[in-house]
Amino acid sequence: MGDILFGRCGREGNTVLVIKNARFVDESIKDILIEDNRIHAVVEQYQGDGEIIDLEGKSYISSGWIDLHTHAFPKYAPYCSHPDLIGYSTGVTTVVDAGSTGANDIAEFYELSRNCKTRVFAFCNVSKIGLKRIDELADLTNLELEPIRKLYEKHPDFIVGLKARMSASVIGENGITPLKIAKSFTKQLKLPLMVHIGSEPPKIEEILAELESGDILTHCFNGKDNNIFRDQDFPLSELIRAIERGIILDIGHGTASFSFHIAKKAITAGVLFDTISTDIYMRNKENGPVYDMATTLTKFLALGYRLDKVIHAVTEKPAQILKQPLLGRIRPGNYADLTIFQLQEKPIKLVDSHGVTMEATQRVVPTAVVLGGKHIELTNNRPS
Ligand SMILES: [Zn+2]
Structure with missing residues (x-):
């Protein structure tokens, strides 16, 4: 001092x-x-x-904000944008793409990211087609380990984990099977798995049971029926056990995946999130309800979280999850x-x-x- x-x-x-x-x-x-x-x-x-x-x-x-769940690959609508449009120009210095590309396209995304000002990492979709179709886990022949392994060996500083979107419109008739396959891939590659949750099937309880230490549950405060509370005031026992095992809770706001009601329930029940991310892409950036990271952070201040806690969730915590010790903290050498x-x-x-509103007097x-x-x-x- x-x-x-x-x-x-x-x-x-x-x-x-x-x-x-x-x-x-x-x-x-x-x-x-x-x-x-x-x-x-x-x-x-x-x-x-x-x-x-x-x-x-x-x-x-x-430290520069890190958005752990974005859609930064421009090619496949609707879940598309560009790293610099949702990145540095909005205060986010690192964007992490959450499975917009799989093995078929991630090399192209890597090349694109090298020409961006914003720092870019990617969770590789376990389905090789990525979000070219939005039922990417309906055909299990799209899940192949070897192409992912080769790409990870080539781009270990870019691919930070795998992504599986486990909700009804994505999995077709496959139930929990795509998640079991995804887990077998991440175990072999020693990478974390980011799992998107939404409408069932599969049931949230079944999904939580598969997740291990370091795996990331995104859309954790979504307000669909299949949410982490169901219709109770206390969290599911499967969630508590998963948290005890060391899973990460990520916000992943998105068009359909963040509920003030669930966020308030979480405060009352003492369920703590780890990271605040936007799940931003062109449409929810332009038309809301996401707009940008600053608006998402403003929501957490309005919910009563302290500024240092909110900023920790977009700096130090995601840097730790990404295993990037030179990011996330303001200290010499970083x-x-x-x-x-x-x-x-x-x-x-x-x-x-859900169209529910909250008035705030202060904005980030x-x-x-x-x-x-x-x-x-x-x-x-x-x-x-
Ligand atoms: Zn997403």
Whole structure:
């Protein structure tokens, strides 16, 4: 504490980017020195030169937001977008695609992602056709381990897990079988499985019974009949046991998968989520109810969660799940992926996936990101 750094921190000729008077989510105010796309130091006060961005203690800073469930592959409607449209331009410096591509297309997605400003990772759909069709698990011949294994060996820094969408419209007549096959794949590849839940079949109880430590249940607060409470006020015993085994609860808001009612029940019952993600794609970005990550974070503040908890769920926690120790935290040596945002006192009507509304007086507004060693101002904030 109390450290003051004088002079130049960079080597001769290196431009140093300095974010001065940045407000952290614990309300401390510090200066962040960035060099070569890495955080060089975090100090009380830097008195030296460099390219200075002074936030005057007014704007918050956090490690760059990570959205663990998005649809960032542009090719297959309706679940499609582009990493930079739903990424850095909205304050999200890392997007994780949740199974838009399977073995047939993930190499193409990898190539596309290399030309993006936004950092991109992917859960590979267990069905090789990905979301080319939206009943991708109806034909079990589309589930093949070997093509996935080869692609994972080629792109181990891009493929972070597998994805299986386990709901009625996706699985055809196959019941729980696609999930059992998906689990056998992830066991052999030693990767986590992200599972989407929705309308039954299969029953939520059957799905939860298959999940192991590190597997991710997305759409965890969905309000369909097959939800984690069913129609009770307490969570299913299968959920409690799965949480004890170490599964991850991910929000995955989406068009149809986030309910204020279930989120409030979860607060009362003490069911804690791990990560906040949007399940964003073109349509729910343009028409809502998702719009963007900032709106999703605003909903959690409106539900009564503390700012530091909410930001933890889009920074440190997803970085840990992705096994990316250089992301998610503002500390020397880490990538200088940063999101600068404000809490603006401006009324907003928030809408969940069932058309239920909540009034809030405060909203999260991202104003800039730091990515690739550059400070990028954001201009396309969602209009009120
Ligand atoms: Zn999704």
